[in-house]
Amino acid sequence: MICKSAAARRxxxxxxxxxxxxxxxxxxxxxxxxxxxxxxxxxYLLALMPAIPAIGLLAVFGLYLAEEKDEFQRMLGxxxxxxxxxxxxxxxxxxxxxxxxxxxxxxxxxxxFVLFWGFVGISTPLLQRRYR
Amino acid sequence: xxNRLRVLRAERGWSQAELADRLEVSRQSVxxxxxxxxxxxxxxxxxxxxxxxxxxxxxFTDEA
Numbered sequence: 001m002i003c004k005s006a007a008a009r010r011x012x013x014x015x016x017x018x019x020x021x022x023x024x025x026x027x028x029x030x031x032x033x034x035x036x037x038x039x040x041x042x043x044y045l046l047a048l049m050p051a052i053p054a055i056g057l058l059a060v061f062g063l064y065l066a067e068e069k070d071e072f073q074r075m076l077g078x079x080x081x082x083x084x085x086x087x088x089x090x091x092x093x094x095x096x097x098x099x100x101x102x103x104x105x106x107x108x109x110x111x112x113f114v115l116f117w118g119f120v121g122i123s124t125p126l127l128q129r130r131y132r
Numbered sequence: 133x134x135n136r137l138r139v140l141r142a143e144r145g146w147s148q149a150e151l152a153d154r155l156e157v158s159r160q161s162v163x164x165x166x167x168x169x170x171x172x173x174x175x176x177x178x179x180x181x182x183x184x185x186x187x188x189x190x191x192f193t194d195e196a
Contacts, residue, residue, distance in 0.1 A: 005158065071173055072161035131164045 005073065011064035018060050022053035054113050076131070080124045087119030088112055135192045137166045140184050155179055 029046050032038055038046055061081065068074045092112060098104045141151050148166070152159040155176070164170035172180065181188045 070157045070161055071176060072164055072170055073158055075170070128160070131160055131169055 005068060005070055007064055007067035007069065008073070010067065011060065014060045014063065015057065018053050018056045022050055022057070025050040025053055057117070072131075076124075076127050079127055080120050083123035083127075084116045084120035087123075088116040091115055133171045133192055134168060134195050135165065137162075137180070137191065140186070140191065141166075144184075151183075154183055 029049050032046050033043075061077070065074055065077055068077065092107065092115070095104070095107045099107060137151075141148070146154075148162045149159045152162045155162070157176070161170070165172050177188050177192065180191055184191060
């Protein structure tokens with residue numbers, strides 16, 4: 001959503017903070033595995049660390065939908081999430097078949113997160129334009 | 133759903149932004165309702181009706 005409601009402003013701040021935490025967690029995890037090659041429980045903990053803020057981004061969006069009083073803006077938010085889900089499922093399904101039968105490189109599930117937010121990011125301004 | 137929002141708004145000399153402020157929604161929402169691209173929920177339709185002092189069916193018609 002690209003509106004100026006109080007809920008939208010809170011969403012932008014929360015999204016920026018959570019995304020920053022994600023980048024920091026990712027850098028820490030990568031550095032830790034490159035330098036110290038952790039094993040066992042520590043390896044699991046470090047590997048999961050970036051996933052927490054990544055999942056947090058979904059919670060941030062859910063909070064926005066719960067707090068936004070403008071029902072039309074809520075609908076736009078839900079629509080952009082649906083485009084994100086649909087786009088991600090489409091790409092990963094196509095890739096899965098190509099991977100199984102045409103032997104293209106293995107798809108790393110970690111990219112579903114990037115794909116999802118990429119589709120949400122592309123669909124949001126397009127939906128805004130449609131209703132401008 | 134068709135509506136008379138643009139006419140009612142013009143009668144009062146309100147811009148889309150002014151109506152949006154009174155309804156506490158975005159200007160884009162008012163535009164989407166006015167152009168028939170979005171049908172408001174019943175609570176929002178009632179708010180519009182109260183604002184214009186008219187029954188809902190005087191603002192919205194169920195013609196395609």
